[in-house]
Amino acid sequence: MKRRIPLTITLVLGIVMMIQFFIPHQFSQDFKNTALEWLRVMGSFAFIIGLASFVTHHATKIRHKKEGWVYSPIALGALVVMAVVGIIGRAPNMNWLPVTFQGQQISVFTYLFANFYNYMMVPLGATMFSVLAFYIASAAYRSFRAKSLVSILLLVAAFIIMLAIIFYNVLPLGDFGEWLLSVPNMAAKRGILLGASLGGIATSLKIILGIERGYIGGTK
């Protein structure tokens, strides 16, 4: 019964939603709107699951003193601080300890939330991503070798695209880079996309028909 109910819901709703797409009747539209509202509500619950997973993961790490566990209290602390200032700051009619920010009177909690975001999360995130450029430069130098015909083609294409960005005012180079992207690249990408889409349709049908049951924890 534990498996039959979700499988039945999936089968019925999967077929109904497919049919609904082709019926331009008000009843069909209302049904779709209700289903979308349900989807938004269920999407919100995903955050609760994510939160529980995050807390459990780090709590386990701390308890068993796993490698890198010292960062876990920082992660949990940051979660609590951001959640508290964010939730209190967004409460209706919240005007505790007002401060002036960008010409507006706002609560100190909103002010803290904006500053934590702008002056901690933004530079930290940007730094993490910037470091990638250094790794890419080093990795390209070590591994980007013209060892075969395929790697030579890849190397030449990469050089043209990079040079087209560098000298983006030099017309022929930019146009040739554009041709590479819009002809050979697009042909290959279309093939990949069509293959992936057909695979997606097949997997969806398998889920709707109850053949693929991984989402309910197994095949039995």
Add this chain to the structure above:
Amino acid sequence: MNFWEKLGKIDRRIIYMVLAVAVIVPLILTVKLPSKVRAMPRTKNIFDHIENIDPNGERKAILLSVDFDPQTEPELKPQLEAIIRHAFARNIPLMVMAIPIQGTDIGLEVLTRLAEEHNKEYGIDYVLLGWKPSPVAVILGMGNFINQVFPTDYFGTPLSELPVMKGIRNYDNVGLVMDFTGSSYYMAWVIYAHTPYDVPVATGVTSVSVADIYPFLGSKQFVGMLAGMKAGAEYERLVKDKYYPDKDIFLRGTQAMPALSASLLVIILFVIIGNISYFATRRKK
């Protein structure tokens, strides 16, 4: 170890140092670029499309979805700023939203700064809708009624009380949806906004995603694409040349292009060095 072998085993710290210098020096020296820039067709298509949204005829808005976080901000923020400047210059009603929550703060910061620069007023010329979870439901839902998905704006004011939203109910009243993303949210906009509702959609993406977008450009599912910082710089120049030729405005993408070009040159140089070493030592073996 001879010279050619050494050439193939340069310490990575030297590579890091050269790259750091290549990025920092052009930023400090603020290298001047040519005043006229030729925009790629995929960039120009978006500019032309916005030029043809008539604010005095059938009232149509531009919806911007800020679906990126601070990690990809250097590449995508110049694009976002250029499009907002264009919308403000043409007096087109502007709605800004986000699918991931980080986008709202980026959108708020850019909107606040540029609105001040262009004397635009919140609620009259533009609105920040905020964010909602579940992208598919949000994008599909806005096709029916925008205020059903976002009953209030980011600050809690009902949308019905904002003059900017007058006459704007759903995608029928949207002249362009533009998604700025460092991931693959653009797919959701094509599938769930353009396909069922036929609303024109364009995207601004990071350079690494460019190759993935071309099938959608070829099929005209995207009006155009802004590809990385380069496209941001191109669009900035298009807007400045047409609307602010004599105004001194900060062009974020244009300013950063020399640093990007220098870093790519360094990468090309090291790849060439690596290959010279590879062929020299291979012949010897």
